[in-house]
Amino acid sequence: MNVIDVRDMTPEPWRLGVETRMLVSAGNGAAQLCVFEQWIAPGAGAPTHSHPVEEVLTVREGEAEMWMGEQRLTVYSGQSLIVPADRMHGFRNSGTVTLHIHAVLAAPFFEANVEGEKETVQRWRAR
Secondary structure: OOOOOHHHOOOEEEEOOEEEEEEEOHHHOOOOOEEEEEEEOOOOEEEEEEOOOOEEEEEEEOEEEEEEOOEEEEEEOOOEEEEOOOOOEEEEEOOOOOEEEEEEEOOOOEEEEEOOOOOOEEEOOOO
């Protein structure tokens, strides 16, 4: 049995205005999921990207402008967006307070293809 204690984890800088804490991944024993949370400053967010697997983004605090393809909407605290595999999407903090997002990917590590970038981003693979 593998118990993960969030109190032992420190958020790490991801990109300007974004801190991430990976909770569950191949790095600590997961075989099929990664679960992480992010804290995003007003105006900051995630560029348009896709994952080869489904993702669920849940807003814990604040509000986020989220997009998939050409569709844009505002997602508020307590709401989730389901992003199908290989669908281009992104988000930004559209509010005035820190946005707290909880994310689940149907893979044991983070993998993304960022729009306009040639190289795939991968993080939190098994050690």
